[in-house]
Amino acid sequence: MHILITGGTGLIGTATRELLLEQGHRVTVLTRRARQNERQLAFIKALSDCEPDVDAVINLAGAGLADRRWSARYKREITASRLQLTQRLVEWMSALEVTPKRLISASAIGYYGASETSQFTESSAGGEGFSAELCQAWEVAAREATALGIPVTVLRLGVVFAKSGGALEKMTQSFRLGVESWLGSGSQWLSWVHLTDVVRAIDHALTSATPAPVYNVVAPHAIRHRDLATEVGRFHRVWLKLGVPSTAARLLAGQMAEELLLTGQRVLPEQLEAEGFDFHYPTVADALADLTVR
Numbered sequence: 001m002h003i004l005i006t007g008g009t010g011l012i013g014t015a016t017r018e019l020l021l022e023q024g025h026r027v028t029v030l031t032r033r034a035r036q037n038e039r040q041l042a043f044i045k046a047l048s049d050c051e052p053d054v055d056a057v058i059n060l061a062g063a064g065l066a067d068r069r070w071s072a073r074y075k076r077e078i079t080a081s082r083l084q085l086t087q088r089l090v091e092w093m094s095a096l097e098v099t100p101k102r103l104i105s106a107s108a109i110g111y112y113g114a115s116e117t118s119q120f121t122e123s124s125a126g127g128e129g130f131s132a133e134l135c136q137a138w139e140v141a142a143r144e145a146t147a148l149g150i151p152v153t154v155l156r157l158g159v160v161f162a163k164s165g166g167a168l169e170k171m172t173q174s175f176r177l178g179v180e181s182w183l184g185s186g187s188q189w190l191s192w193v194h195l196t197d198v199v200r201a202i203d204h205a206l207t208s209a210t211p212a213p214v215y216n217v218v219a220p221h222a223i224r225h226r227d228l229a230t231e232v233g234r235f236h237r238v239w240l241k242l243g244v245p246s247t248a249a250r251l252l253a254g255q256m257a258e259e260l261l262l263t264g265q266r267v268l269p270e271q272l273e274a275e276g277f278d279f280h281y282p283t284v285a286d287a288l289a290d291l292t293v294r
Contacts, residue, residue: 054096106155
């Protein structure tokens with residue numbers, strides 16, 4: 001197939017395009033920076049530069065939610081990088097003589113809002129707050145492609161764990177100094193997923209004859225932050241166990257800390273499991289053993 005990827009130079013996009021190239025597909029990546037084309041891999045800076053007859057589009061672009069404090073300016077950047085790009089993508093597809101056979105578009109489990117007691121599946125209602133409302137609007141923008149006859153699959157991604165880059169590296173920095181740490185009470189849920197399983201879920205959505213409209217891309221076993229700290233501590237020589245007070249996190253990161261760090265949600269991959277998807281890393285212990293966070 002000829003597959004167009006937005007966000008194809010990020011953590012998930014890079015791993016996804018590598019798998020697609022291994023499988024023999026031709027990949028075009030929309031990027032803001034000019035890069036050297038390779039065999040079966042092209043980089044473009046504008047959708048108008050894309051060669052015709054795209055079979056599928058994988059939309060992964062978006063400024064990182066947890067990369068910095070949510071100033072009014074950065075909120076606008078986060079929103080534009082998701083909504084406006086997705087809207088442009090749908091407009092571009094509408095002008096093609098031959099439209100893609102499917103659109104796979106990223107979202108996030110922030111869609112559900114925060115809760116310490118509820119469990120969320122793909123059929124659960126959306127929550128409140130900046131990240132929840134952003135994800136909801138992002139999904140609405142992607143589903144505009146259905147009016148063109150293009151099936152749309154939304155991936156509500158959990159916190160992605162990888163060997164380098166991503167959340168785990170940031171969350172475990174103190175452990176390298178012998179400090180086992182967690183944020184706030186540590187009771188907040190973390191719905192996470194190994195990068196390998198993210199890429200496999202994307203491939204599942206791409207190759208399934210009838211993919212579902214929504215997949216929660218999270219490992220089957222969410223974990224509380226305090227328990228994650230204990231699991232990570234097994235891989236380190238820990239001299240001190242110390243929680244970071246909620247007030248300190250709020251002072252440093254503001255609203256972002258409140259919505260992403262000090263609260264969470266317990267999300268289940270109900271649809272993927274119903275379709276027989278086999279997670280390579282179902283538990284945090286499995287993931288950490290592979291990622292070797294030492």
